[in-house]
Amino acid sequence: MTRISLTVDGVRYDDDVDPRTLLVHHLRDRLGKVGTVVGCDTSNCGACTVLLAGKSVKSCTVLATQADGSDVTTIEGLSGPNDALHPMQQAFHGCHGLQCGYCTPGMIMAAVDLLADNPEPSDDEVREGLEGNLCRCTGYQNIVRAVQQAAADMRAAAPRTSQSADAAQEVTT
Amino acid sequence: MTVTEDQPGAEVGRDRRRKEDARLITGRTMWTENINLPGMLHLAILRSPLAHARITHVDVDAALELPGVVAAFTGRDVADMQGSLPCAWPVTEDTVLPGYPPLAVDEVRHTGEPVAVVAARDRASAQDALEAIEIDYEPLPVVVDMEDALADGAPLVHEDAGTNKCYTWVLDSAEAGTGGDVAQAKSDAEVVLERRYVQQRLIPAFMEPRSVVVDPTGDQITMWSATQIPHILRLMLAMSTGVPEHKIRVVAPDVGGGFGGKLQVTPEEFIAFAAARRFGRPVKFVESRSETMLSGHHGRDQIQDITLSARRDGTVTGLSVKLLANMGAYLGIVTPGVPVLGAFMFNAIYKFPAYRFECSGVFTNTTKTDAYRGAGRPEATYAIERIMDELATELDVDPIELRRRNWIQHDEFPFTTVAGLTYDSGNYEAATDQAMELFGYHELRREQAERRESGDPVQLGIGVSTYTEMCGLAPSRILGQLRYGAGGWETASVRMLPTGKVEVITGTSPHGQSHETAWSQIVADRLGVPFDDVEVLHGDTRTSHKGLDTYGSRSLAVGGTALVSACEKVVDKAKPIAAHLLECDPADLEFVDGQYRVKGTPGAGKTLADCALAVFTAHDLPDGVEANLDADAVVDPENFSFPHGTHLCATEVDTETGQVKIRSYVAVDDVGTVINPLIVDGQVHGGIAQGIAQALYEEAVYDEDGNLLTGTFVDYTVPSSADLPDIITGRTETPATGHPLGAKGVGEAGTIASTPAVVNAIVDALRPFGVSDIRMPCTPERVWQAIRDARAAREGSDRP
Amino acid sequence: MIPAAFDYARPTSVDDAVGTLADGGEDAKILAGGQSLIPMLRLRLAAPTVVVDLGGVNDLRGVTDDGNHLVIGAMTTHDEIMNDPAVRSHAPLIAQATRTVADRQVRHMGTFGGSLAHADPAGDLPSVTMALDASFEIAGPSGRRSVPASEFFVDYLTTAMDPGEILVAVRVPKMSDSSGWGSHYEKLNRVAQAWALVGVAAMVQRDNGTMSDARVALTNMGPRPVRAHGVEEALRGAPATADAVGAAVAHAAENTEPADDVTASAEYRTHLASVLTGRAVRTAASI
Numbered sequence A: 001m002t003r004i005s006l007t008v009d010g011v012r013y014d015d016d017v018d019p020r021t022l023l024v025h026h027l028r029d030r031l032g033k034v035g036t037v038v039g040c041d042t043s044n045c046g047a048c049t050v051l052l053a054g055k056s057v058k059s060c061t062v063l064a065t066q067a068d069g070s071d072v073t074t075i076e077g078l079s080g081p082n083d084a085l086h087p088m089q090q091a092f093h094g095c096h097g098l099q100c101g102y103c104t105p106g107m108i109m110a111a112v113d114l115l116a117d118n119p120e121p122s123d124d125e126v127r128e129g130l131e132g133n134l135c136r137c138t139g140y141q142n143i144v145r146a147v148q149q150a151a152a153d154m155r156a157a158a159p160r161t162s163q164s165a166d167a168a169q170e171v172t173t
Numbered sequence B: 001m002t003v004t005e006d007q008p009g010a011e012v013g014r015d016r017r018r019k020e021d022a023r024l025i026t027g028r029t030m031w032t033e034n035i036n037l038p039g040m041l042h043l044a045i046l047r048s049p050l051a052h053a054r055i056t057h058v059d060v061d062a063a064l065e066l067p068g069v070v071a072a073f074t075g076r077d078v079a080d081m082q083g084s085l086p087c088a089w090p091v092t093e094d095t096v097l098p099g100y101p102p103l104a105v106d107e108v109r110h111t112g113e114p115v116a117v118v119a120a121r122d123r124a125s126a127q128d129a130l131e132a133i134e135i136d137y138e139p140l141p142v143v144v145d146m147e148d149a150l151a152d153g154a155p156l157v158h159e160d161a162g163t164n165k166c167y168t169w170v171l172d173s174a175e176a177g178t179g180g181d182v183a184q185a186k187s188d189a190e191v192v193l194e195r196r197y198v199q200q201r202l203i204p205a206f207m208e209p210r211s212v213v214v215d216p217t218g219d220q221i222t223m224w225s226a227t228q229i230p231h232i233l234r235l236m237l238a239m240s241t242g243v244p245e246h247k248i249r250v251v252a253p254d255v256g257g258g259f260g261g262k263l264q265v266t267p268e269e270f271i272a273f274a275a276a277r278r279f280g281r282p283v284k285f286v287e288s289r290s291e292t293m294l295s296g297h298h299g300r301d302q303i304q305d306i307t308l309s310a311r312r313d314g315t316v317t318g319l320s321v322k323l324l325a326n327m328g329a330y331l332g333i334v335t336p337g338v339p340v341l342g343a344f345m346f347n348a349i350y351k352f353p354a355y356r357f358e359c360s361g362v363f364t365n366t367t368k369t370d371a372y373r374g375a376g377r378p379e380a381t382y383a384i385e386r387i388m389d390e391l392a393t394e395l396d397v398d399p400i401e402l403r404r405r406n407w408i409q410h411d412e413f414p415f416t417t418v419a420g421l422t423y424d425s426g427n428y429e430a431a432t433d434q435a436m437e438l439f440g441y442h443e444l445r446r447e448q449a450e451r452r453e454s455g456d457p458v459q460l461g462i463g464v465s466t467y468t469e470m471c472g473l474a475p476s477r478i479l480g481q482l483r484y485g486a487g488g489w490e491t492a493s494v495r496m497l498p499t500g501k502v503e504v505i506t507g508t509s510p511h512g513q514s515h516e517t518a519w520s521q522i523v524a525d526r527l528g529v530p531f532d533d534v535e536v537l538h539g540d541t542r543t544s545h546k547g548l549d550t551y552g553s554r555s556l557a558v559g560g561t562a563l564v565s566a567c568e569k570v571v572d573k574a575k576p577i578a579a580h581l582l583e584c585d586p587a588d589l590e591f592v593d594g595q596y597r598v599k600g601t602p603g604a605g606k607t608l609a610d611c612a613l614a615v616f617t618a619h620d621l622p623d624g625v626e627a628n629l630d631a632d633a634v635v636d637p638e639n640f641s642f643p644h645g646t647h648l649c650a651t652e653v654d655t656e657t658g659q660v661k662i663r664s665y666v667a668v669d670d671v672g673t674v675i676n677p678l679i680v681d682g683q684v685h686g687g688i689a690q691g692i693a694q695a696l697y698e699e700a701v702y703d704e705d706g707n708l709l710t711g712t713f714v715d716y717t718v719p720s721s722a723d724l725p726d727i728i729t730g731r732t733e734t735p736a737t738g739h740p741l742g743a744k745g746v747g748e749a750g751t752i753a754s755t756p757a758v759v760n761a762i763v764d765a766l767r768p769f770g771v772s773d774i775r776m777p778c779t780p781e782r783v784w785q786a787i788r789d790a791r792a793a794r795e796g797s798d799r800p
Numbered sequence C: 001m002i003p004a005a006f007d008y009a010r011p012t013s014v015d016d017a018v019g020t021l022a023d024g025g026e027d028a029k030i031l032a033g034g035q036s037l038i039p040m041l042r043l044r045l046a047a048p049t050v051v052v053d054l055g056g057v058n059d060l061r062g063v064t065d066d067g068n069h070l071v072i073g074a075m076t077t078h079d080e081i082m083n084d085p086a087v088r089s090h091a092p093l094i095a096q097a098t099r100t101v102a103d104r105q106v107r108h109m110g111t112f113g114g115s116l117a118h119a120d121p122a123g124d125l126p127s128v129t130m131a132l133d134a135s136f137e138i139a140g141p142s143g144r145r146s147v148p149a150s151e152f153f154v155d156y157l158t159t160a161m162d163p164g165e166i167l168v169a170v171r172v173p174k175m176s177d178s179s180g181w182g183s184h185y186e187k188l189n190r191v192a193q194a195w196a197l198v199g200v201a202a203m204v205q206r207d208n209g210t211m212s213d214a215r216v217a218l219t220n221m222g223p224r225p226v227r228a229h230g231v232e233e234a235l236r237g238a239p240a241t242a243d244a245v246g247a248a249v250a251h252a253a254e255n256t257e258p259a260d261d262v263t264a265s266a267e268y269r270t271h272l273a274s275v276l277t278g279r280a281v282r283t284a285a286s287i
Ligand SMILES: Cc1cc2nc3c(=O)[nH]c(=O)nc-3n(C[C@H](O)[C@H](O)[C@H](O)COP(=O)(O)OP(=O)(O)OC[C@H]3O[C@@H](n4cnc5c(N)ncnc54)[C@H](O)[C@@H]3O)c2cc1C
Pocket: A042, A043, A044, C029, C030, C031, C032, C033, C034, C035, C036, C037, C038, C039, C054, C074, C075, C100, C101, C102, C103, C106, C109, C110, C111, C112, C113, C114, C115, C116, C117, C118, C122, C123, C124, C125, C161, C165, C166, C167, C168, C193, C194, C195, C196
């Protein structure tokens, strides 16, 4: 057993874990964060995507021990106070970016991470930015639309500083 | 939290945002895997590494010694209580129906077949213990290829059947009296084309792997399962294990996709059921993706030999189809019936007068096949749409023009086809004209000519696919004629709550299809209540005791019609109560915009909510009127519904690497009356993505020893957003005539239409090289190889 | 699936790590980003008794510039590398090739050193280091040593490192636009997320109208990455024209042993090697 401490969706948890425990299983089975799901065993589907220290990772491909001391954000921690939806959640709803919804938590987390890097992506950049997430229902079209909608909504809500403009420049060159 | 905005107006036809989303976008979902019960044991399943073998020895004792392990058992231990997995569709009288033990007892017939089970206090311990089970096999000869399986002296998958042929099913228009004789048509023909097309094996690859939880405590045994068919599952558990039906409750909670892949009664469900009964404790089995791919059912896998007869003016005169359909090692719930559904679709939208279809099902040492999105119809559409293109090339006619010469004109409906179905409505001209316009057909043809002229290494191809499909499965009478084990009706119930809110119970079982939203729209209009006041309940046999579940694009056409009927009954039932409250004669009342009003007098009337409250208090009801507004309805469709459409695809083919890029894709579908355009477009996008995936990316490959070489998402390449194009959708609306909603079904249309559109486009790009076919999936290597072979053949024939 | 049980150690220095690894014995395994190792653990294709997580060794992370070389710490993530200004200006080939590795999530965890130590023949970065003539800094029980890229990759999933050794850093000679070098990594995969069927890393130095020097290395054309020396020789001193490149690519598949498997035949890989070499070289040479 290894002692780890994680802050998940703003709450700190200290636990003894079997070192072989995958982060996703720790979140689901130990912490009850069942919003994050597992879709494969080869790190391809991205259904398990969460933010680890602010960056998207596949939580099925991270040992819980590797995350020791870090902040984790799951789909359940994305909403604001009073359950106000994150613009990305709102956009997935508004653009019909989900059907069965199984890929959705991972897709939304991956998309949030993508926009943090590139707040004004082209459609192709969105498509490429989500290449690590599989969806079998939507054909991705409305997912791309939703991400663009969220990007527009987020830009409108927080006018771009020159700094974030530079960051966007960086990753797109 | 509410994520729906309230707007007045007619609901049907509006692009309502979905009710389902609120829980799905916040992670507050009830997947089967989320269910945890006190004392629950976790199961792990040991699977056969061999494709065909006798089990000579199994010993689970060492596993029992390991920490956390509570029990372990083999097929022999549960042989008398585990039941046999059912096949509900023996298509002929003499269909071979082999026994199908959920847990193999003494022989395994495909890799991945379950052979032993461990139950432990946690999942990790259960998995660890699998390694401690001792098991010896005596290998038996393996047959994987269908033609090998039918050859003399082939190893038998089921020794006692004496053959690998499961059945042969024939539809001949001359014999059935629905058309002429294909042999005659062939001998009279001016052009005869013979082609072989191969439908590769596919894996449904729904995103939520299958999982099941069984709780045997309490009066009923409860099973939660990631299934499309909770009602059928309950019936099959009862019929097969002997546990009385009323002692079983099945729940399909939130289910993450199915596409036919969860239209199954699985060994794992039966094993979990047996385990829970054996231990008297709740059990849970969560399948890994690689287990799903190895042992969940696969789809397609047919060899199609097609003969088309025609006149030189382009008129098709006959079609003969000889199919081999791979069943795999066992028969799943509808395995034999899937290719037979195709029998009614090879004639597609065309009028040719002679037709013969012959299909043989073949056993092999592979995972069973069964329904996968489209089930029989994509296969048929692919073959006919590919060979229509070949005919167009042969006659040097534009492929759309050739189709025009053969399709049923809009004024010829209703039209009885050579396969014996009556198409009620359609307008192929309108859909095709709209598609050509959206696509810029003539411009793209010009660009194609330029690229050919300049010898561009990237060639442009244009693919056409016109299709129809039979949806709304199905008239029970026809299912009976086809020897299917159940009917095709559907149920709906409407319950009026005292506060005027409405609960709808449907027998359909959505897993991504948005029934909660669409059904609410229908009810809102029919009962004049707000969209948000309707709650749609489904997928639990305790609330929805009766239903035939969701597959075959049937839910709206059949289940939606039942819902309309139940709503009408509620309106009728409330009428005497409203009249009583308004102190008038029921005959003077009309129900408009949710209000009962005296005909011709506008102003205040009584709503259904008023009546519901009156019924609840029951203080003052008219004499002889029951204190109940609730209503049930069962609808059995008179006919199938027939969506249709035209899809056009432009591909850019890199002739150096063979890589294909879809440059543009237009889909014009006629799905009848649209309840919610947003949902319809979503279904079309997703269906097309799966059809493109068949054309370009996916194939389940076995080696000759029966090992699945594509058993994970690393090798079974499901496309991501970066691999798929944007789709331009258009629509024509020719309502279905058989029921009041006019909707035809949209779940499978995109998948059916898109595969031939893409392959036709690739072949079209490469015609100048002499390429006339490429086997699916058209991987860069296969495309490159086709170009190379065609060049070599040309050079060979150029030589004197 | 859940990995088989193992003991876990998280050392904080290279020496500690070497010691822990030695204590762990034969079945000890290093964990870097885990993006190759954890999938193998989950499928139980690997079952080490001890996992030594290098995540706590800060010295292994980051890029430093020591004049003529960049020194890239083994634990620097793919994401850090593709966004690192020094890598982008002095070894743009690495930045560009890394961008094509896997997907965003995997690049946030996966490391440069892990990719190289894993030595998957379909991995993109081994051939890149071959084209750059990088050298590998290795620490072990008997001290430190340096191995050139040409000797580091030995076979399928096998490197010149002994089981008790750790890859510490990779030294990459600076070769950038200002010295006339252009570079490009070209690959073909079946779907965006799939590994390369074949990849080509090309460096071309241009001098007026000629290609004065060239380095070309191939991904997935055998159990380990290979330098296409025949192509390099044909390019060296040739005019920077499409024709010259076209003639040179005839040598692309020399000395390769491409696999013949379910993803592609050897024949097709051989064909791709020449097509993609042509594309990589032309882009690198701005033709
Ligand atoms: C879905 C997916 C797609 C991918 N696609 C690509 C792709 O297209 N191209 C590509 O190149 N890669 C791809 N990868 C692999 C990815 O780049 C991995 O990150 C990389 O191969 C391994 O790096 P890691 O840091 O995760 O190493 P780990 O997984 O932690 O380790 C890999 C191996 O190297 C050993 N090791 C690690 N670090 C050291 C060290 N410092 N010293 C000695 N031994 C060490 C480990 O013991 C282990 O055996 C993909 C991975 C996934 C999951």
